[in-house]
Structures are given as C-alpha cells and as structure tokens.
Amino acid sequence: MAIAGDLHGQWDDHDEAVLRHLQPDALLLVGDLADGDGRLGRRLASLPLPAACILGNHDAGRDASGRTMARMDQALGELHCPWSLRWLDPPGLAVVGGRPGSAGGGFNLSQAVQAHWGPLDLLQSAERITTAALAAPEGRPLVLLAHCGPSGLGSAASDPCGRDWKRPALDWGDLDLREALQRIRRQRPVPLVVFGHMHHRLRSGGARRRLLRDGQGTIFFNAACVPRHGHDVNGRAVRQFSWVDLAADGRVEAVRLCWHDSEGVVRAQDDLLSSEPVAC
Ligand SMILES: [Fe+2]
Numbered sequence: 001m002a003i004a005g006d007l008h009g010q011w012d013d014h015d016e017a018v019l020r021h022l023q024p025d026a027l028l029l030v031g032d033l034a035d036g037d038g039r040l041g042r043r044l045a046s047l048p049l050p051a052a053c054i055l056g057n058h059d060a061g062r063d064a065s066g067r068t069m070a071r072m073d074q075a076l077g078e079l080h081c082p083w084s085l086r087w088l089d090p091p092g093l094a095v096v097g098g099r100p101g102s103a104g105g106g107f108n109l110s111q112a113v114q115a116h117w118g119p120l121d122l123l124q125s126a127e128r129i130t131t132a133a134l135a136a137p138e139g140r141p142l143v144l145l146a147h148c149g150p151s152g153l154g155s156a157a158s159d160p161c162g163r164d165w166k167r168p169a170l171d172w173g174d175l176d177l178r179e180a181l182q183r184i185r186r187q188r189p190v191p192l193v194v195f196g197h198m199h200h201r202l203r204s205g206g207a208r209r210r211l212l213r214d215g216q217g218t219i220f221f222n223a224a225c226v227p228r229h230g231h232d233v234n235g236r237a238v239r240q241f242s243w244v245d246l247a248a249d250g251r252v253e254a255v256r257l258c259w260h261d262s263e264g265v266v267r268a269q270d271d272l273l274s275s276e277p278v279a280c
Contacts, residue, residue, distance in 0.1 A: 001025050001093070003242040005223040006032035006056065006196045011040055012229075014262050015239050019049060021264030024243070025091035029053035029079075030196030030223050031100070031147040036061025036068035041075025050088040052095040053079045056147040056197060057103035057110065066115025069101060073116065081145065082117070083128035085136055093246070094136035098146030098180070099125050104161060104172040104197055106151065122176045129180035134187055141250035142190055149195035150178035153220055157202060158209055160222040161195075164202040172198065185216055191250040196224035211255055211272040219252045221272070232259060232267040 002024035004015070011034075019027065027047065031054050034040040044053065053076055061068040073080055081097035088095060101113040107122040120128075129144070136142050149161045151173035157164035161173035177193075184190055200208045200222070212220045221244070228240035238259040245254040258269040 001028060001091075001244055001246070003028045003030070003194055003221075003223045003244060005030055005225045005228055005240070005242065006199070007034060007040070007228070008032055008058070008226060009034045009037070009040070010227060010229045011043070014237060016047070017262045018239055018241060018260045018264045019047070022260075024049065026088050026093055026095075027051040028095065028143070028145055028194055030145065030194060031056025032058040032196065033072070035059075036063060036072060038071045038075040041072050045075060045077045045079050050090065050093075051079050052081050052086040052088065052097070052145055054082060054097040054145050054147050055080060055100040057101050060101060060110060060112035064111035064115070066112045069112045069116045073100075083125070083132060085132045087137070092140050094140055094142045095145050096129060096133045096136065096142065098129055098144060098177050099174065100147070102146065102148040102174055102197070104148035104174060106175045123179065125176035126179035126183065129177065130183040133180070133184045133190070138188065141192070141246045142188065144177070144181065144190060144193040146174065146177050146193065146195040148172070148174050148177075148197040149193065149220055149222060150181055151175050152178050153212055154209075157204065158206055160209055160212055160220055161198055162208070164198070164204065164208070181218070185218070189216070189250065190218050191246065191252055192244065193218060193220045194223055194244075196222065198222060199224045199226040201226070210257070219255065221255055225257060230259070232261075236261055236267065238267050
C-alpha cells in the first residue's frame with residue numbers, strides 16, 4: 001500500500017499519475033492536507049482506489065469554530081475514519097482511525113475538534129479507537145492510522161514523536177492512542193501504526209527516526225516527509241510516497257520511502273525496515 005505523509009497542499013496531477021502507474025492496493029493519508037481547503041478533500045475522495053484518511057491539526061485552518069474542520073470531514077466523506085473502522089476490500093485491510101485533528105502533546109482537544117465532534121476525555125477517546133479496532137474482521141491485517149503517533153516511542157527530539165521545536169525535547173506522542181494500542185493488543189496483534197505530524201526534518205537540521213519496532217512486534221511508521229514535492233539530482237520533478245508491503249497475516253515485509261517521476265519510476269529510495277528497525 002502507498003502512504004502519503006502530511007501534504008500541506010502539495011497534491012497535483014503528478015501525484016495522481018504515480019498512483020495510476022503503480023496502482024497500490026490502498027492509499028493511506030495521515031492528515032494536514034491543505035489548511036482547511038475542502039477542494040483537496042473532494043479531490044482525494046474521488047481517487048479511484050481504496051483509501052483512508054485521518055485529519056490533522058492544520059485541517060481546521062485558523063478556524064476555531066469547527067466549521068472548517070466540518071467541511072473537510074464532509075469533503076472526504078467515507079474516506080475519513082476518525083475513531084472508526086474503515087474496511088478496505090479489496091485488499092482486505094482493516095484501517096482504524098485515531099483521534100482527528102491531533103497536535104500531539106499527550107491529550108489536547110482543540111476548540112475546532114470539540115466544536116465539530118464534541119468534548120471527550122482521554123479514556124473515552126481510547127475506548128472509541130479500541131472498540132473500532134476490535135470490530136475489525138479477524139485474521140486480516142489491522143492498521144492504526146493517526147495524525148500524531150502514540151506516546152512511548154522516545155523522548156529525544158529525533159524520536160518518531162519527539163518535540164523538536166522547543167526545549168526541552170519531549171515525548172510529544174498521543175496518550176489516548178497509546179492506551180488504545182495497549183487495550184487492542186490484549187485481544188489481537190497490531191502489525192502497523194502509521195502517522196505523521198512530526199516532520200522528518202528537525203528544526204535543528206537533523207533527521208528524525210522514522211521507524212521503530214517494539215517488543216510486541218508492532219511497527220511504528222512516521223510518514224511525515226515534508227515537503228513531498230521536489231526534484232531529483234537531474235532536476236526532474238519527483239513526488240514522495242512511502243510503500244508498505246504487508247503479508248496476508250499482517251506481517252510488515254517492507255517499508256520504503258520513495259521519490260517517483262511522473263511515470264511512477266523510483267528515482268531515489270530508502271529501505272527503512274532494513275536501516276531503522278530499532279526497538280523502543
Ligand atoms: Fe500536524
């Protein structure tokens with residue numbers, strides 16, 4: 001399956017040409033799409049392939065009333081799966097969305113999120129995610145899709161959810177997602193958690209750790225390669241997608257971060273599973 005990290009408005013015909021050429025089984029979008037521009041939401045919702053999305057903190061624009069967030073939610077339609085199960089069949093993949101609009105930092109509900117979805121506390125949020133996950137068909141791969149990843153992945157600025165824009169560095173992951181993950185894994189394995197929000201390039205100029213595997217075999221993948229539009233060494237326009245190969249039993253077999261030309265050809269790539277699988 002293909003994963004597009006935080007778009008921040010970067011989505012065009014070239015991106016869609018890559019998908020057309022490579023035809024992934026599914027596309028996952030981790031939010032921060034376009035600062036509340038519903039036109040991109042509608043465009044993504046009309047893509048002719050199985051897809052799922054969770055909205056990010058920037059998807060409210062600067063509108064605390066919740067109306068912009070509501071428009072984005074509506075524009076995406078069934079693609080958007082906050083606190084809910086999106087069953088993609090084919091390929092037979094259960095995607096469960098976390099809390100929408102997260103800005104990380106443990107558990108904080110923005111005014112926009114509260115206005116659109118109503119107030120709830122950390123445990124209620126965790127329970128919603130857990131209930132959705134446990135409703136997924138058994139024996140099929142389960143992926144948790146969130147805007148910010150869970151807490152517990154490390155407190156250094158360079159960790160997958162580490163705060164890098166302000167000192168001291170902190171674990172900036174979401175506590176409700178961590179709680180949900182622990183509850184779900186008492187009942188079934190979670191092979192993959194995909195998220196964005198914390199960009200790969202650190203404010204200090206260093207690079208973020210993008211992939212971790214924990215002691216229970218869950219792979220945590222931060223897909224926030226920003227910007228994801230660029231040029232290769234020959235000046236050719238390229239677009240970034242991450243690719244995850246899942247076995248039928250849900251085992252993650254490959255995680256690659258790729259840059260594609262408009263024919264879909266890979267012009268540069270990182271094989272993250274072989275280079276970054278450090279246990280947390
Ligand atoms: Fe974000």
